[in-house]
Amino acid sequence: MxxxxxxxDVLRRPxxxxxxxxxxRCNLRCAYCMPEEEYSWLPSSEILSFEEISSLxxxxxxxxxxxxxxxxxxxLVRRGLPTLIKLLAAKPLDELALTTNGVLLAEHAHALxxxxxxxVTVSLDTLSRARxxxxxxxxxxxxxxxxxxxxxxxxxxxxxxDTVLTRGVNDDEVEGLLEFAGDHDAELRFxxxxxxxxxxRWSMAQVVPAKELxxxxxxxxxxxxxxxxxxxxxxxxxxxxxxxxxxVIASTTQPFCSACDRARLTADxxxxxxxxATQGMDLKAALRGxxxxxxxxxxxRAAWERRSDRGAEERLALRGGRGPSVSAAELKAAPHREMHxxxx
Numbered sequence: 001m002x003x004x005x006x007x008x009d010v011l012r013r014p015x016x017x018x019x020x021x022x023x024x025r026c027n028l029r030c031a032y033c034m035p036e037e038e039y040s041w042l043p044s045s046e047i048l049s050f051e052e053i054s055s056l057x058x059x060x061x062x063x064x065x066x067x068x069x070x071x072x073x074x075x076l077v078r079r080g081l082p083t084l085i086k087l088l089a090a091k092p093l094d095e096l097a098l099t100t101n102g103v104l105l106a107e108h109a110h111a112l113x114x115x116x117x118x119x120v121t122v123s124l125d126t127l128s129r130a131r132x133x134x135x136x137x138x139x140x141x142x143x144x145x146x147x148x149x150x151x152x153x154x155x156x157x158x159x160x161x162d163t164v165l166t167r168g169v170n171d172d173e174v175e176g177l178l179e180f181a182g183d184h185d186a187e188l189r190f191x192x193x194x195x196x197x198x199x200x201r202w203s204m205a206q207v208v209p210a211k212e213l214x215x216x217x218x219x220x221x222x223x224x225x226x227x228x229x230x231x232x233x234x235x236x237x238x239x240x241x242x243x244x245x246x247x248v249i250a251s252t253t254q255p256f257c258s259a260c261d262r263a264r265l266t267a268d269x270x271x272x273x274x275x276x277a278t279q280g281m282d283l284k285a286a287l288r289g290x291x292x293x294x295x296x297x298x299x300x301r302a303a304w305e306r307r308s309d310r311g312a313e314e315r316l317a318l319r320g321g322r323g324p325s326v327s328a329a330e331l332k333a334a335p336h337r338e339m340h341x342x343x344x
Contacts, residue, residue: 006064007300009273009307015300017232017262018065020053021343022081023073024267024335028101028136030125032164033198033339036328040335046268048284050080054087056265056283059296063304067095071343073267076104082115089116097121099162103140105147109154120151121160121189126170127180135169148184159186160247165208166193174213175220182244189235189247195315196275197339200328210250214238232261255312263304264343270336273304276311276325280336 007015024042026034048056057068068088075081075098088096097119098112105122112120124144126132132141151159161181165171174190181188190213195202217240218224227237227245234256235247250256264272269284281303286296315322326337335341 004062007304009304011258011308014261015064015263015304017067018057018060019069019071019262019264019343021071021073021265021267021341022075022084023078024341025077026072026074026340027077027103028138030136032166032193035198035201040332042268042341048267048269050084050087052287053084056287057088057091059293059300061091062297063301066093068093070098073340074101076100076108082111085112085115085117095119102144102147106143106150109147109150113154113156119158120156121162122148124161125163126173127176131170152185161186161188162191163188164191164193165213167206167208171208174216178244178246187245187247189249191249192252194251195322195325197326197337197342198331200324202324204322207252209253210248213248232259251312255316257310257313266336266341266343272342273307274309274311275342276315277309
């Protein structure tokens with residue numbers, strides 16, 4: 001498989017990073033992502049097979065994709081995932097990673113590593129078991145902590161922990177989470193609460209802005225140094241005076257749309273060029289309809305070259321009139337806009 005000229009959009013942003021959702025199902029019900037009582041699930045007949053996923057990834061790789069991250073839902077609820085990882089690990093990628101809530105990680109960590117997975121990111125919003133239960137409606141913090149330990153034992157280096165920081169919910173755990181990450185050879189990334197997808201109860205008052213967080217940490221630890229080399233990465237990285245590093249993903253208050261090189265493919269083959277996009281392209285229909293590799297690449301390239309998305313910046317411009325980007329009723333009618341369907 002050979003690469004052609006990398007696809008670039010209207011703003012000259014390359015297509016180099018693919019977020020690949022392998023399922024819309026999740027075994028947690030996090031308040032910032034899945035706060036409702038009921039959800040509409042993708043029909044099993046519409047879910048891409050591993051072979052179909054591999055074929056579509058080939059098309060993206062030919063157009064410039066160098067990094068693939070498996071997401072969900074919760075990707076580890078997809079049966080046989082190491083089989084897919086083996087297929088993807090054989091491709092000319094610079095990085096093959098997975099984001100997980102960690103509940104099933106202890107069970108699968110060694111198999112994932114053996115299959116060729118290179119990096120793991122675990123969501124960890126609290127170290128309090130009671131708070132975890134309130135946040136996720138599941139009493140499974142011990143399993144998550146076991147999963148983090150198992151990832152280290154399996155040999156995953158560069159382990160990352162993601163924390164969605166919410167005012168009045170877990171913003172009192174900043175220092176504790178940093179200490180936990182340091183003790184487990186992991187780098188913590190604080191994520192601003194975003195008004196996208198399933199965040200139907202979002203409000204700006206709940207967001208802890210990156211500026212405020214950095215001021216808080218500076219007062220506690222001393223001068224914080226920004227680290228160079230961010231490139232198109234969503235997290236800006238910093239170093240504490242004691243040498244510990246951490247990241248901040250400030251999508252809500254400091255969007256990085258101008259450097260965004262990410263696209264998202266849902267488990268049923270819908271391709272979205274922005275996390276805030278209202279519509280995507282059904283690549284599954286083209287694939288199952290018999291489109292050739294060349295025809296699929298033409299479709300993908302043309303769509304990317306038309307891309308002018310700046311979703312997070314457009315949301316920021318709303319300022320005082322800003323609320324949840326989608327209502328619960330709208331999500332029921334358009335489940336592809338759900339974060340657990342589209343992938344984060």
